[in-house]
Every structure is written in C-alpha cells, then in structure tokens.
Amino acid sequence: MTLRKRFWETVPLDQMNDEEWEALCDGCGKCCLNKIEDADTGEVYLTRVACRLLDDATCRCGQYDIRKSLVPECIVLRPSTINKHAYWMPQTCAYRRLWAGETLPEWHPLLTGDPESPHEAGISLRGATVPEFEVDEEDWEGHIIEEPT
Numbered sequence: 001m002t003l004r005k006r007f008w009e010t011v012p013l014d015q016m017n018d019e020e021w022e023a024l025c026d027g028c029g030k031c032c033l034n035k036i037e038d039a040d041t042g043e044v045y046l047t048r049v050a051c052r053l054l055d056d057a058t059c060r061c062g063q064y065d066i067r068k069s070l071v072p073e074c075i076v077l078r079p080s081t082i083n084k085h086a087y088w089m090p091q092t093c094a095y096r097r098l099w100a101g102e103t104l105p106e107w108h109p110l111l112t113g114d115p116e117s118p119h120e121a122g123i124s125l126r127g128a129t130v131p132e133f134e135v136d137e138e139d140w141e142g143h144i145i146e147e148p149t
Contacts, residue, residue, distance in 0.1 A: 029059030050129035
C-alpha cells in the first residue's frame, strides 16, 4: 500500500488504508499519557505519567504491535472506535482534528515532511514524562499538566 497524495484532505477516516491511518500519528506521545477524567463534568486532564510502554526518548510505543496484549486497558484507536474515544485524544491529535472536521496543524510531519517537527514545535512530551510504575495512581493528580499546543 502507499499513501495517496494529501489523503487527509480528501479521504474520510473510515476509508483510509492502514498505512494512511498510521501516518496520521504525529509521534507526540500525548495519547500514551495517563489521563484523569472528572466523573461529574467529563473533563479529561492530562498527566505526565506515561504508559509503561512509552519510550520517552522517541515518544513512541516500545511494543506497538502487541501493546493491547501487554496493556489490556490500551485503547487501539481505529476508524470504528474514534467516535467513542476522540474526546480523550489530545487537542492537537490529527485523528481528533480530522474527526472534528479540522485541518492538520502546520507542524504535522505529513505537512513538513519531517518526523522531528512536532518535537521542534514543542508539541511532544519528549523527555518530559515519568513512567507509570514510578507513580502510584492515587498520586497522578499531582502530575496533571497543560497540554502543549
């Protein structure tokens, strides 16, 4: 399979091939951060506490192909599940933005041609996370952060 030219502008999410779907990920690492959802308001708070599989240096999952078997609570985002899960995705996330009818941000690698562009733009959490095995879940509130946008 190959990427169609500027596919994100013309191809609906549910009609993208697997390579196109995966290419939407900007590699910021924010979706792999543990979040806290307020049960009363539904508001989602981002923490710097990362999934145990996140590689802080690359902002990528260290076991991407088998992540669901290693972390059963991991949500594998697909076109069929985005309606259910888009609300907790980062504000800058291409999946969320396209689902909401928005465009890709100017620093997205599909626009810049450079996989380092999210890091250079200060969007990623490279070098800013703490592994979940170092923080008790009841202490996650102390690690709430504002999303880099």
